[in-house]
Amino acid sequence: MAENNHFIERSLMAVLVLFKESIFSEDCASRKGFLQARDPRVKALMIFVLLLAALFSRSIPFIAGIYGFCLVLALVSSIDILFFWERTLFFIPFFSLFIAAPALFNIFTPGEPLASFHLFGMAVSITKQGAASAGIFFLRVLTSVSLCVLLALTTRHSVLLKVLRVFKVPQIFVMIMGMCYRYIYLFMEIIQDTYTAIKSRCGNISSSARGRKIVAGNIANLWRRSYDMHNQVYSAMISRGYSGEPKVMDEFRAGLKDWLCLGVTLSVFILSLWQNQYLN
Protein backbone atom coordinates (compact mmCIF):
# COMPACT_ATOMS: atom_id res chain seq x y z
CA MET A 1 0.00 0.00 0.00
CA ALA A 2 2.81 2.36 0.90
CA GLU A 3 4.05 2.06 -2.69
CA ASN A 4 1.20 4.30 -3.78
CA ASN A 5 2.68 7.12 -1.72
CA HIS A 6 5.88 7.08 -3.79
CA PHE A 7 4.71 9.95 -5.96
CA ILE A 8 4.42 12.19 -2.89
CA GLU A 9 7.85 11.18 -1.58
CA ARG A 10 9.46 11.66 -4.99
CA SER A 11 7.82 15.05 -5.55
CA LEU A 12 8.97 16.19 -2.10
CA MET A 13 12.44 14.83 -2.85
CA ALA A 14 12.59 16.72 -6.18
CA VAL A 15 11.71 19.95 -4.37
CA LEU A 16 14.25 19.29 -1.59
CA VAL A 17 17.03 18.47 -4.08
CA LEU A 18 16.44 21.74 -5.93
CA PHE A 19 16.39 23.71 -2.66
CA LYS A 20 19.59 21.97 -1.54
CA GLU A 21 21.36 22.64 -4.86
CA SER A 22 20.31 26.25 -4.76
CA ILE A 23 21.55 26.76 -1.18
CA PHE A 24 24.89 25.10 -2.04
CA SER A 25 25.22 27.25 -5.17
CA GLU A 26 24.61 30.47 -3.25
CA ASP A 27 27.04 29.31 -0.55
CA CYS A 28 29.76 28.54 -3.13
CA ALA A 29 29.13 31.81 -4.97
CA SER A 30 29.62 33.84 -1.78
CA ARG A 31 32.96 32.17 -0.89
CA LYS A 32 36.30 33.82 -1.66
CA GLY A 33 37.81 32.20 -4.73
CA PHE A 34 39.35 32.78 -8.13
CA LEU A 35 36.19 32.64 -10.23
CA GLN A 36 34.08 34.38 -7.57
CA ALA A 37 36.47 37.35 -7.82
CA ARG A 38 36.11 37.65 -11.60
CA ASP A 39 33.78 40.11 -13.28
CA PRO A 40 30.56 38.10 -13.86
CA ARG A 41 30.30 39.27 -17.50
CA VAL A 42 33.87 38.17 -18.29
CA LYS A 43 33.38 34.93 -16.35
CA ALA A 44 30.22 34.07 -18.32
CA LEU A 45 32.06 34.83 -21.57
CA MET A 46 35.02 32.70 -20.46
CA ILE A 47 32.78 29.73 -19.72
CA PHE A 48 30.87 30.19 -22.98
CA VAL A 49 34.12 30.35 -24.97
CA LEU A 50 35.42 27.20 -23.21
CA LEU A 51 32.08 25.49 -23.96
CA LEU A 52 32.51 26.37 -27.63
CA ALA A 53 36.12 25.14 -27.57
CA ALA A 54 34.94 21.79 -26.16
CA LEU A 55 32.14 21.68 -28.73
CA PHE A 56 34.42 22.41 -31.71
CA SER A 57 37.31 20.20 -30.66
CA ARG A 58 37.83 16.81 -32.33
CA SER A 59 40.61 15.60 -30.09
CA ILE A 60 40.21 13.56 -26.88
CA PRO A 61 43.42 14.93 -25.27
CA PHE A 62 42.34 18.51 -26.05
CA ILE A 63 38.88 18.07 -24.47
CA ALA A 64 40.51 16.24 -21.54
CA GLY A 65 42.78 19.30 -21.20
CA ILE A 66 39.75 21.61 -21.02
CA TYR A 67 38.19 19.31 -18.40
CA GLY A 68 41.45 19.40 -16.42
CA PHE A 69 41.44 23.21 -16.64
CA CYS A 70 37.84 23.18 -15.41
CA LEU A 71 38.83 21.07 -12.38
CA VAL A 72 41.72 23.45 -11.61
CA LEU A 73 39.30 26.38 -11.81
CA ALA A 74 36.96 24.56 -9.40
CA LEU A 75 39.83 23.92 -6.96
CA VAL A 76 41.08 27.52 -6.95
CA SER A 77 37.47 28.70 -6.55
CA SER A 78 37.10 26.99 -3.13
CA ILE A 79 34.78 24.29 -4.47
CA ASP A 80 35.09 20.92 -2.76
CA ILE A 81 36.14 18.64 -5.61
CA LEU A 82 34.15 15.67 -4.28
CA PHE A 83 31.01 17.81 -4.18
CA PHE A 84 31.81 19.07 -7.68
CA TRP A 85 32.14 15.51 -8.99
CA GLU A 86 28.96 14.47 -7.20
CA ARG A 87 27.16 17.41 -8.82
CA THR A 88 28.61 16.94 -12.33
CA LEU A 89 29.31 13.23 -12.79
CA PHE A 90 25.92 11.86 -11.91
CA PHE A 91 22.85 12.00 -14.07
CA ILE A 92 23.77 13.65 -17.42
CA PRO A 93 27.34 12.25 -17.87
CA PHE A 94 26.35 8.92 -16.27
CA PHE A 95 23.33 8.73 -18.55
CA SER A 96 25.56 9.69 -21.51
CA LEU A 97 27.98 6.89 -20.61
CA PHE A 98 25.05 4.48 -20.70
CA ILE A 99 24.00 5.91 -24.10
CA ALA A 100 27.55 5.80 -25.47
CA ALA A 101 28.20 2.17 -24.39
CA PRO A 102 26.54 0.45 -27.43
CA ALA A 103 28.66 2.61 -29.77
CA LEU A 104 31.71 0.68 -28.51
CA PHE A 105 30.59 -2.45 -30.35
CA ASN A 106 30.95 -3.35 -34.03
CA ILE A 107 27.12 -3.57 -34.35
CA PHE A 108 26.94 0.23 -34.27
CA THR A 109 30.52 1.22 -35.08
CA PRO A 110 32.30 -1.17 -37.43
CA GLY A 111 36.10 -1.01 -37.43
CA GLU A 112 39.35 -2.45 -36.17
CA PRO A 113 38.58 -4.89 -33.29
CA LEU A 114 40.17 -4.23 -29.89
CA ALA A 115 38.53 -7.14 -28.04
CA SER A 116 36.22 -9.87 -29.32
CA PHE A 117 33.81 -12.16 -27.48
CA HIS A 118 30.58 -14.08 -27.95
CA LEU A 119 27.29 -12.66 -26.72
CA PHE A 120 24.14 -14.82 -27.03
CA GLY A 121 25.94 -16.92 -29.63
CA MET A 122 26.89 -13.86 -31.69
CA ALA A 123 30.47 -12.76 -32.36
CA VAL A 124 30.78 -9.23 -30.95
CA SER A 125 33.82 -7.00 -30.78
CA ILE A 126 34.71 -3.65 -29.27
CA THR A 127 36.21 -1.58 -32.05
CA LYS A 128 38.94 1.05 -31.91
CA GLN A 129 36.69 3.50 -33.75
CA GLY A 130 33.79 2.72 -31.42
CA ALA A 131 35.94 3.34 -28.33
CA ALA A 132 37.17 6.66 -29.78
CA SER A 133 33.63 7.73 -30.74
CA ALA A 134 32.13 6.81 -27.34
CA GLY A 135 35.12 8.34 -25.53
CA ILE A 136 34.98 11.72 -27.27
CA PHE A 137 31.19 11.86 -26.83
CA PHE A 138 31.31 11.10 -23.09
CA LEU A 139 34.25 13.42 -22.43
CA ARG A 140 32.62 16.30 -24.32
CA VAL A 141 29.36 15.93 -22.39
CA LEU A 142 31.22 15.68 -19.05
CA THR A 143 33.32 18.78 -19.81
CA SER A 144 30.30 20.80 -20.98
CA VAL A 145 28.20 19.87 -17.93
CA SER A 146 31.14 20.67 -15.62
CA LEU A 147 31.63 24.10 -17.21
CA CYS A 148 27.92 24.97 -16.88
CA VAL A 149 27.85 23.84 -13.24
CA LEU A 150 31.06 25.79 -12.54
CA LEU A 151 29.39 28.96 -13.79
CA ALA A 152 26.24 28.31 -11.74
CA LEU A 153 28.28 27.52 -8.60
CA THR A 154 30.53 30.57 -8.69
CA THR A 155 28.00 33.24 -9.63
CA ARG A 156 25.00 34.40 -7.64
CA HIS A 157 21.91 33.51 -9.63
CA SER A 158 20.55 37.06 -9.53
CA VAL A 159 23.88 38.37 -10.91
CA LEU A 160 23.92 35.69 -13.61
CA LEU A 161 20.53 36.87 -14.83
CA LYS A 162 21.81 40.45 -15.06
CA VAL A 163 24.76 39.20 -17.11
CA LEU A 164 22.34 38.14 -19.83
CA ARG A 165 22.06 41.83 -20.72
CA VAL A 166 25.68 41.66 -21.94
CA PHE A 167 24.55 39.15 -24.53
CA LYS A 168 21.89 41.63 -25.66
CA VAL A 169 19.00 39.61 -24.28
CA PRO A 170 16.07 42.09 -24.23
CA GLN A 171 15.42 43.63 -20.81
CA ILE A 172 11.86 42.37 -20.74
CA PHE A 173 13.14 38.76 -20.97
CA VAL A 174 15.72 39.37 -18.26
CA MET A 175 13.03 40.81 -16.02
CA ILE A 176 10.68 37.86 -16.71
CA MET A 177 13.52 35.45 -15.92
CA GLY A 178 14.28 37.25 -12.66
CA MET A 179 10.64 37.15 -11.61
CA CYS A 180 10.26 33.55 -12.76
CA TYR A 181 13.29 32.53 -10.71
CA ARG A 182 11.68 33.93 -7.54
CA TYR A 183 8.32 32.33 -8.31
CA ILE A 184 9.94 28.92 -8.76
CA TYR A 185 10.89 29.00 -5.06
CA LEU A 186 7.46 30.22 -4.04
CA PHE A 187 5.80 27.43 -6.05
CA MET A 188 8.17 24.85 -4.65
CA GLU A 189 7.20 25.95 -1.16
CA ILE A 190 3.52 25.60 -2.13
CA ILE A 191 4.13 22.07 -3.50
CA GLN A 192 6.08 21.12 -0.38
CA ASP A 193 3.40 22.44 1.99
CA THR A 194 0.55 20.86 -0.01
CA TYR A 195 2.16 17.44 -0.22
CA THR A 196 3.20 17.49 3.43
CA ALA A 197 -0.42 18.31 4.32
CA ILE A 198 -1.76 15.50 2.08
CA LYS A 199 0.71 13.05 3.58
CA SER A 200 -0.19 13.95 7.16
CA ARG A 201 -3.94 14.00 6.58
CA CYS A 202 -4.51 11.12 4.17
CA GLY A 203 -1.90 8.59 5.23
CA ASN A 204 -1.69 6.03 2.44
CA ILE A 205 -3.21 6.78 -0.95
CA SER A 206 -5.29 3.70 -1.73
CA SER A 207 -4.73 3.50 -5.52
CA SER A 208 -2.61 5.00 -8.28
CA ALA A 209 -5.81 6.33 -9.94
CA ARG A 210 -6.55 8.30 -6.75
CA GLY A 211 -2.94 9.45 -6.73
CA ARG A 212 -3.26 10.76 -10.30
CA LYS A 213 -6.44 12.65 -9.30
CA ILE A 214 -4.55 14.28 -6.42
CA VAL A 215 -1.68 15.31 -8.73
CA ALA A 216 -4.10 16.72 -11.33
CA GLY A 217 -5.93 18.68 -8.62
CA ASN A 218 -2.67 20.06 -7.29
CA ILE A 219 -1.43 21.18 -10.71
CA ALA A 220 -4.79 22.83 -11.48
CA ASN A 221 -4.91 24.55 -8.08
CA LEU A 222 -1.34 25.75 -8.45
CA TRP A 223 -2.23 27.31 -11.79
CA ARG A 224 -5.35 28.90 -10.29
CA ARG A 225 -3.32 30.43 -7.46
CA SER A 226 -0.64 31.55 -9.92
CA TYR A 227 -3.16 33.20 -12.18
CA ASP A 228 -4.77 35.06 -9.28
CA MET A 229 -1.34 36.15 -8.12
CA HIS A 230 -0.32 37.81 -11.39
CA ASN A 231 -2.88 40.58 -10.95
CA GLN A 232 -1.62 41.30 -7.43
CA VAL A 233 1.99 41.27 -8.63
CA TYR A 234 1.17 43.71 -11.43
CA SER A 235 -0.58 46.04 -8.97
CA ALA A 236 2.46 45.86 -6.68
CA MET A 237 4.75 46.71 -9.62
CA ILE A 238 2.61 49.72 -10.58
CA SER A 239 2.56 50.96 -6.98
CA ARG A 240 6.37 50.77 -6.89
CA GLY A 241 6.81 52.88 -10.01
CA TYR A 242 6.89 50.34 -12.85
CA SER A 243 6.19 52.22 -16.06
CA GLY A 244 6.47 49.42 -18.59
CA GLU A 245 10.25 49.73 -19.03
CA PRO A 246 12.20 47.55 -16.63
CA LYS A 247 15.57 48.83 -15.38
CA VAL A 248 18.43 46.55 -14.44
CA MET A 249 21.22 47.96 -12.28
CA ASP A 250 24.61 47.12 -13.80
CA GLU A 251 27.59 47.74 -11.57
CA PHE A 252 30.10 45.38 -13.10
CA ARG A 253 33.74 46.39 -13.44
CA ALA A 254 36.32 44.30 -15.27
CA GLY A 255 40.00 44.51 -14.26
CA LEU A 256 43.28 43.45 -15.86
CA LYS A 257 43.06 39.90 -14.41
CA ASP A 258 39.61 39.47 -15.95
CA TRP A 259 40.80 40.47 -19.39
CA LEU A 260 43.85 38.21 -19.06
CA CYS A 261 41.60 35.26 -18.21
CA LEU A 262 39.39 36.02 -21.17
CA GLY A 263 42.48 36.21 -23.37
CA VAL A 264 43.61 32.77 -22.19
CA THR A 265 40.21 31.19 -22.86
CA LEU A 266 40.01 32.87 -26.28
CA SER A 267 43.42 31.37 -27.11
CA VAL A 268 42.07 27.94 -26.09
CA PHE A 269 39.12 28.47 -28.43
CA ILE A 270 41.36 29.54 -31.34
CA LEU A 271 43.55 26.51 -30.66
CA SER A 272 40.48 24.25 -30.78
CA LEU A 273 39.48 25.72 -34.15
CA TRP A 274 43.03 25.30 -35.45
CA GLN A 275 43.38 21.67 -34.32
CA ASN A 276 39.87 21.03 -35.64
CA GLN A 277 41.06 22.17 -39.07
CA TYR A 278 44.35 20.29 -38.69
CA LEU A 279 42.68 17.00 -37.65
CA ASN A 280 40.14 17.27 -40.42
Place this chain on the structure above:
Amino acid sequence: MHIPDGYLGPATCAVMYAAMLPIWTAAAKIVKKRLKAKQAPLLAIGAAFSFVIMMFNVPIPGGSTGHAVGGVLAAIILGPWAACIAITVALVIQALLFGDGGITAIGANCFNMAFVLPFIGYYIYRLAGSGSQVGSGRRVIAAGIGAYLGINIAALCAGVEFGLQPLFHHTTNGLALYCPYGLKATVTAMLGGHLLIFGWIEAIVTASVIKYLQKKFPEMLYEEGAA
Protein backbone atom coordinates in the same frame (compact mmCIF):
# COMPACT_ATOMS: atom_id res chain seq x y z
CA MET B 1 14.02 14.98 -24.47
CA HIS B 2 16.22 17.52 -22.67
CA ILE B 3 19.34 17.68 -24.87
CA PRO B 4 22.56 18.38 -22.91
CA ASP B 5 25.65 20.10 -24.33
CA GLY B 6 27.88 17.85 -26.39
CA TYR B 7 25.14 15.79 -28.03
CA LEU B 8 24.74 18.11 -31.03
CA GLY B 9 27.44 19.57 -33.25
CA PRO B 10 28.11 23.32 -33.59
CA ALA B 11 26.35 23.57 -36.98
CA THR B 12 23.17 21.94 -35.65
CA CYS B 13 23.22 24.16 -32.55
CA ALA B 14 23.61 27.27 -34.74
CA VAL B 15 20.81 26.18 -37.10
CA MET B 16 18.45 25.50 -34.19
CA TYR B 17 19.20 28.92 -32.65
CA ALA B 18 18.59 30.50 -36.07
CA ALA B 19 15.31 28.59 -36.43
CA MET B 20 14.12 29.76 -33.01
CA LEU B 21 15.02 33.43 -33.51
CA PRO B 22 12.01 34.32 -35.74
CA ILE B 23 9.74 32.20 -33.50
CA TRP B 24 10.87 34.05 -30.36
CA THR B 25 10.48 37.40 -32.15
CA ALA B 26 6.96 36.52 -33.35
CA ALA B 27 6.01 35.16 -29.91
CA ALA B 28 7.25 38.34 -28.19
CA LYS B 29 5.32 40.55 -30.64
CA ILE B 30 2.07 38.57 -30.45
CA VAL B 31 2.12 38.20 -26.67
CA LYS B 32 2.97 41.90 -26.19
CA LYS B 33 0.07 42.89 -28.43
CA ARG B 34 -2.47 40.62 -26.74
CA LEU B 35 -1.44 40.69 -23.10
CA LYS B 36 -0.35 44.34 -23.00
CA ALA B 37 1.23 45.68 -19.82
CA LYS B 38 0.25 42.74 -17.66
CA GLN B 39 2.36 40.37 -19.75
CA ALA B 40 5.47 40.39 -17.55
CA PRO B 41 4.08 38.95 -14.30
CA LEU B 42 1.76 36.53 -16.13
CA LEU B 43 4.58 35.24 -18.30
CA ALA B 44 6.95 34.99 -15.34
CA ILE B 45 4.35 33.05 -13.38
CA GLY B 46 3.60 30.91 -16.46
CA ALA B 47 7.33 30.18 -16.85
CA ALA B 48 7.68 29.24 -13.18
CA PHE B 49 4.58 27.06 -13.55
CA SER B 50 6.14 25.30 -16.60
CA PHE B 51 9.29 24.74 -14.55
CA VAL B 52 7.58 23.20 -11.52
CA ILE B 53 5.14 20.97 -13.47
CA MET B 54 8.09 18.59 -13.89
CA MET B 55 8.32 18.26 -10.10
CA PHE B 56 4.90 16.63 -9.84
CA ASN B 57 5.54 12.91 -9.90
CA VAL B 58 2.58 10.94 -11.19
CA PRO B 59 1.84 7.37 -10.03
CA ILE B 60 1.79 4.97 -12.97
CA PRO B 61 0.50 1.37 -12.89
CA GLY B 62 3.05 -1.03 -11.44
CA GLY B 63 4.02 1.16 -8.46
CA SER B 64 6.42 3.40 -10.36
CA THR B 65 6.21 7.14 -10.98
CA GLY B 66 6.98 9.52 -13.85
CA HIS B 67 6.62 13.20 -14.59
CA ALA B 68 5.09 15.21 -17.41
CA VAL B 69 6.73 18.06 -19.37
CA GLY B 70 3.46 20.02 -19.37
CA GLY B 71 4.08 21.81 -22.70
CA VAL B 72 0.61 21.19 -24.12
CA LEU B 73 -1.04 21.94 -20.78
CA ALA B 74 0.78 25.29 -20.68
CA ALA B 75 -0.35 25.97 -24.28
CA ILE B 76 -4.01 25.18 -23.48
CA ILE B 77 -4.14 27.47 -20.44
CA LEU B 78 -1.74 30.22 -21.59
CA GLY B 79 -2.13 30.03 -25.38
CA PRO B 80 0.62 28.62 -27.65
CA TRP B 81 2.63 31.84 -28.14
CA ALA B 82 2.72 32.72 -24.44
CA ALA B 83 3.52 29.07 -23.66
CA CYS B 84 6.43 29.27 -26.11
CA ILE B 85 7.92 32.21 -24.17
CA ALA B 86 7.15 30.68 -20.77
CA ILE B 87 8.76 27.34 -21.64
CA THR B 88 11.78 29.12 -23.20
CA VAL B 89 12.32 31.11 -20.00
CA ALA B 90 11.97 27.92 -17.92
CA LEU B 91 14.50 26.10 -20.14
CA VAL B 92 17.01 28.98 -20.02
CA ILE B 93 16.78 29.14 -16.22
CA GLN B 94 17.18 25.38 -16.01
CA ALA B 95 20.27 25.42 -18.26
CA LEU B 96 21.92 28.55 -16.90
CA LEU B 97 21.14 28.53 -13.19
CA PHE B 98 20.73 24.85 -12.43
CA GLY B 99 23.19 23.40 -14.98
CA ASP B 100 20.51 21.03 -16.38
CA GLY B 101 20.22 20.94 -20.16
CA GLY B 102 22.74 22.52 -22.45
CA ILE B 103 23.58 26.17 -23.03
CA THR B 104 24.67 25.51 -26.62
CA ALA B 105 21.61 23.25 -27.08
CA ILE B 106 19.07 25.82 -25.86
CA GLY B 107 17.99 26.51 -29.48
CA ALA B 108 17.32 22.81 -30.11
CA ASN B 109 15.64 22.27 -26.74
CA CYS B 110 13.40 25.29 -27.28
CA PHE B 111 12.55 24.16 -30.81
CA ASN B 112 11.42 20.74 -29.52
CA MET B 113 9.84 21.68 -26.21
CA ALA B 114 8.84 25.35 -26.54
CA PHE B 115 7.73 25.29 -30.18
CA VAL B 116 6.89 21.82 -31.57
CA LEU B 117 5.38 20.41 -28.36
CA PRO B 118 2.99 23.26 -27.42
CA PHE B 119 2.01 24.25 -30.98
CA ILE B 120 1.37 20.73 -32.35
CA GLY B 121 -0.37 19.69 -29.13
CA TYR B 122 -2.47 22.85 -28.92
CA TYR B 123 -3.69 22.75 -32.55
CA ILE B 124 -4.49 19.03 -32.33
CA TYR B 125 -6.47 19.84 -29.15
CA ARG B 126 -8.32 22.62 -31.00
CA LEU B 127 -8.97 20.37 -34.01
CA ALA B 128 -10.12 17.35 -32.01
CA GLY B 129 -12.26 19.52 -29.74
CA SER B 130 -13.69 21.82 -32.40
CA GLY B 131 -17.44 22.39 -32.17
CA SER B 132 -17.61 21.06 -28.60
CA GLN B 133 -18.36 22.94 -25.38
CA VAL B 134 -15.40 24.04 -23.29
CA GLY B 135 -16.67 21.88 -20.41
CA SER B 136 -17.32 18.78 -22.52
CA GLY B 137 -15.69 15.37 -22.18
CA ARG B 138 -14.54 15.65 -25.78
CA ARG B 139 -12.24 18.52 -24.78
CA VAL B 140 -10.66 16.31 -22.11
CA ILE B 141 -10.00 13.58 -24.68
CA ALA B 142 -8.77 16.20 -27.17
CA ALA B 143 -6.30 17.51 -24.55
CA GLY B 144 -5.01 13.96 -23.96
CA ILE B 145 -4.62 13.29 -27.71
CA GLY B 146 -2.92 16.67 -28.22
CA ALA B 147 -0.48 15.99 -25.37
CA TYR B 148 0.27 12.45 -26.58
CA LEU B 149 0.89 13.46 -30.20
CA GLY B 150 2.64 16.71 -29.26
CA ILE B 151 5.25 15.01 -27.08
CA ASN B 152 5.77 12.21 -29.60
CA ILE B 153 6.34 14.60 -32.49
CA ALA B 154 8.72 16.62 -30.29
CA ALA B 155 10.55 13.36 -29.45
CA LEU B 156 10.71 12.55 -33.16
CA CYS B 157 12.33 15.96 -33.79
CA ALA B 158 14.89 15.29 -31.03
CA GLY B 159 15.53 11.83 -32.54
CA VAL B 160 16.11 13.36 -35.98
CA GLU B 161 18.45 16.01 -34.51
CA PHE B 162 20.47 13.27 -32.76
CA GLY B 163 20.45 10.97 -35.79
CA LEU B 164 21.77 13.62 -38.16
CA GLN B 165 24.96 14.12 -36.12
CA PRO B 166 26.99 11.20 -37.56
CA LEU B 167 26.06 12.44 -41.06
CA PHE B 168 27.06 16.05 -40.45
CA HIS B 169 29.93 15.71 -38.03
CA HIS B 170 32.52 13.00 -38.52
CA THR B 171 36.22 12.71 -39.20
CA THR B 172 37.59 11.67 -42.59
CA ASN B 173 37.72 8.03 -41.40
CA GLY B 174 34.04 8.14 -40.41
CA LEU B 175 34.45 8.60 -36.65
CA ALA B 176 31.28 10.16 -35.17
CA LEU B 177 32.10 13.26 -33.12
CA TYR B 178 28.81 13.95 -31.35
CA CYS B 179 25.78 11.66 -30.90
CA PRO B 180 27.25 8.44 -32.37
CA TYR B 181 24.03 6.82 -33.64
CA GLY B 182 22.28 7.13 -36.99
CA LEU B 183 18.67 8.13 -37.66
CA LYS B 184 17.30 4.58 -37.47
CA ALA B 185 18.64 4.02 -33.93
CA THR B 186 17.90 7.49 -32.52
CA VAL B 187 14.37 7.79 -33.92
CA THR B 188 13.53 4.27 -32.70
CA ALA B 189 14.95 4.98 -29.24
CA MET B 190 13.25 8.37 -28.85
CA LEU B 191 9.89 7.30 -30.25
CA GLY B 192 9.90 3.93 -28.48
CA GLY B 193 10.08 5.44 -25.00
CA HIS B 194 7.63 8.22 -25.74
CA LEU B 195 5.04 6.13 -27.61
CA LEU B 196 5.00 3.49 -24.87
CA ILE B 197 5.54 5.39 -21.60
CA PHE B 198 6.19 9.15 -21.55
CA GLY B 199 3.47 10.00 -24.08
CA TRP B 200 0.86 8.30 -21.90
CA ILE B 201 2.04 10.11 -18.77
CA GLU B 202 1.83 13.43 -20.64
CA ALA B 203 -1.66 12.56 -21.97
CA ILE B 204 -2.99 11.41 -18.56
CA VAL B 205 -1.65 14.47 -16.70
CA THR B 206 -2.89 16.95 -19.33
CA ALA B 207 -6.35 15.37 -19.63
CA SER B 208 -6.71 15.04 -15.83
CA VAL B 209 -5.78 18.69 -15.19
CA ILE B 210 -8.16 19.91 -17.93
CA LYS B 211 -10.95 17.75 -16.46
CA TYR B 212 -10.26 19.19 -12.99
CA LEU B 213 -10.22 22.75 -14.35
CA GLN B 214 -13.53 22.11 -16.17
CA LYS B 215 -15.09 20.94 -12.91
CA LYS B 216 -13.64 23.42 -10.40
CA PHE B 217 -12.50 26.50 -12.34
CA PRO B 218 -14.29 26.48 -15.71
CA GLU B 219 -13.70 30.24 -16.11
CA MET B 220 -9.96 29.53 -16.52
CA LEU B 221 -10.69 27.54 -19.68
CA TYR B 222 -12.84 30.23 -21.21
CA GLU B 223 -9.71 32.29 -21.63
CA GLU B 224 -7.88 29.61 -23.56
CA GLY B 225 -5.98 30.87 -26.57
CA ALA B 226 -5.91 34.41 -25.18
CA ALA B 227 -2.33 34.69 -26.32
